[in-house]
Amino acid sequence: MTTPEDSKYAKSHEYLHFDEKEGVGTIGITEYAQKELGDVVFVELPQVGTQLEAGDELGSIESVKAVSELFCPVSGEIVEVNEALADKPELVNTDPYGDGWMVRIRLSDPTEMDELMMNAEEYEEYIQTEAGH
Amino acid sequence: MKKTPLNAVHHELGAKMVDFGGWEMPVQYTGILDEHEAVRTGAGLFDVSHMGEFTFRGPDTVKMLQSTTCNDVSKIVNGRAQYNGLLYPTATFVDDLLVYKNADNDYFAVVNASNIDKDFEWFQEIAKGMEVELVNRSDEYALLALQGPKALALLQPLTGTDLSPLKYYAFANGTVDGAKAILSRTGYTGEDGFEIFLDPGDAPRIMKKLIELGAKPCGLGARDTLRLEAKMALYGNDIDHTTTPLEADLGWIVKLEKGDFNGRDVLQREKAEGPRRKLVGFEMVDRGIARHGYPVVEGSEEIGVVTSGTHSPTLKKAIGLAYLPLDKSAPGTEFMVLIREKETRARVVPTPFYKRAK
Numbered sequence: 001m002t003t004p005e006d007s008k009y010a011k012s013h014e015y016l017h018f019d020e021k022e023g024v025g026t027i028g029i030t031e032y033a034q035k036e037l038g039d040v041v042f043v044e045l046p047q048v049g050t051q052l053e054a055g056d057e058l059g060s061i062e063s064v065k066a067v068s069e070l071f072c073p074v075s076g077e078i079v080e081v082n083e084a085l086a087d088k089p090e091l092v093n094t095d096p097y098g099d100g101w102m103v104r105i106r107l108s109d110p111t112e113m114d115e116l117m118m119n120a121e122e123y124e125e126y127i128q129t130e131a132g133h
Numbered sequence: 134m135k136k137t138p139l140n141a142v143h144h145e146l147g148a149k150m151v152d153f154g155g156w157e158m159p160v161q162y163t164g165i166l167d168e169h170e171a172v173r174t175g176a177g178l179f180d181v182s183h184m185g186e187f188t189f190r191g192p193d194t195v196k197m198l199q200s201t202t203c204n205d206v207s208k209i210v211n212g213r214a215q216y217n218g219l220l221y222p223t224a225t226f227v228d229d230l231l232v233y234k235n236a237d238n239d240y241f242a243v244v245n246a247s248n249i250d251k252d253f254e255w256f257q258e259i260a261k262g263m264e265v266e267l268v269n270r271s272d273e274y275a276l277l278a279l280q281g282p283k284a285l286a287l288l289q290p291l292t293g294t295d296l297s298p299l300k301y302y303a304f305a306n307g308t309v310d311g312a313k314a315i316l317s318r319t320g321y322t323g324e325d326g327f328e329i330f331l332d333p334g335d336a337p338r339i340m341k342k343l344i345e346l347g348a349k350p351c352g353l354g355a356r357d358t359l360r361l362e363a364k365m366a367l368y369g370n371d372i373d374h375t376t377t378p379l380e381a382d383l384g385w386i387v388k389l390e391k392g393d394f395n396g397r398d399v400l401q402r403e404k405a406e407g408p409r410r411k412l413v414g415f416e417m418v419d420r421g422i423a424r425h426g427y428p429v430v431e432g433s434e435e436i437g438v439v440t441s442g443t444h445s446p447t448l449k450k451a452i453g454l455a456y457l458p459l460d461k462s463a464p465g466t467e468f469m470v471l472i473r474e475k476e477t478r479a480r481v482v483p484t485p486f487y488k489r490a491k
Contacts, residue, residue, distance in 0.1 A: 038149075038354065039166045041444040042422065042451075060473065062422045064165040064444050065354050067473075 009123035224396025275336030280326030323363025414484035
């Protein structure tokens with residue numbers, strides 16, 4: 001499993017890839033999370049312009065098997081939503097860090113990333129503990 | 134957790150294992166969608182060894198079975214199986230089961246894994262004072278379900294039993310690749326296929342052999358989407374100790390004319406007056422998936438409940454089953470399901486959702 005080093009990770013398995021120049025972060029779910037969920041068939045996301053606090057519900061992901069909530073790892077405003085997921089939710093499975101991204105958020109306080117999120121190494125340790133092996 | 138004789142094979146195959154009613158079972162190997170597809174177009178292989186098997190022998194066998202089930206056991210001919218409901222005196226389900234007839238006074242039944250102990254105790258209670266030898270043989274069998282349009286062609290070279298003449302819901306004693314087996318043309322997927330009862334010691338080898346010949350191992354995830362498309366009831370979801378066969382739209386297994394049985398008076402009344410509620414198939418009109426336990430609402434009132442719901446891989450839309458008041462159960466009727474506090478539109482549709490081409 002490759003966890004991109006240039007992103008941050010939440011305990012609820014969202015990643016955030018921050019573009020410093022833009023002040024905007026891309027959020028999706030991790031490779032580990034998509035595997036755990038199985039085939040994704042529907043992703044419900046907020047509208048552009050929605051203001052969210054860190055820990056707020058960001059949306060939901062339906063796999064064939066179950067529904068999971070998606071949490072917003074940082075505070076900010078949603079500036080873009082991945083419209084491609086409406087027709088091709090399976091992108092979350094096939095390319096979670098690429099075409100399967102979910103939203104872009106303008107961070108209101110970028111220091112939250114370091115306070116609230118893990119780096120790749122910490123996240124890998126975390127999922128190994130969580131998976132129990 | 135309890136393990137089936139095929140547990141090690143599942144781990145070898147890299148299955149994702151889950152706790153299913155106290156059993157460690159494979160939920161999927163590669164993915165629910167491609168496993169589902171394999172069963173609809175080729176052949177899929179399921180380990181269903183967790184299910185229970187009971188044998189019944191003795192002169193009162195039919196009398197005993199008749200007294201606590203709603204279908205007519207006396208109509209089963211040798212070598213055939215019958216879908217049936219095991220009922221309480223309230224006409225609600227102890228379980229649903231398949232009853233197989235070997236010969237006169239020699240029957241066996243296959244029951245749901247989670248109900249084995251409850252069912253066995255229930256049968257023991259019913260059989261008191263009757264001449265029936267009742268044995269729980271659940272640990273003596275492994276059970277593989279080979280399902281899909283290519284199941285017959287795949288299985289035939291491994292057995293001396295001529296499979297083509299074996300009718301749906303018929304079974305035969307034979308062998309599979311040299312191992313003693315009962316071959317039953319039954320299943321829980323809406324496809325043609327076979328359920329193969331084996332000695333636990335033979336099962337891993339036979340499972341690997343069938344996979345080698347092209348059967349795709351499938352988990353409980355695909356089993357659930359397949360059975361739901363075919364509108365086959367799942368005990369614990371769609372039917373349970375609070376629902377009657379008529380409410381569950383299983384009128385075809387209710388034979389009031391067969392004589393007295395547990396719940397007959399209740400069913401007779403329901404048949405005359407109509408049941409209070411009915412299990413219907415629905416599809417979502419709005420986006421979202423209505424799942425087990427989600428309430429059906431009308432204003433602030435809860436008028437029904439979703440018992441099963443998923444994304445249908447064949448139809449590529451959200452489908453499900455729900456109990457609705459009888460006057461709202463006609464196909465075309467729209468209703469509201471509460472999905473995470475949001476009213477979401479669904480519509481009653483004819484069932485089954487999927488029927489295989491003959």
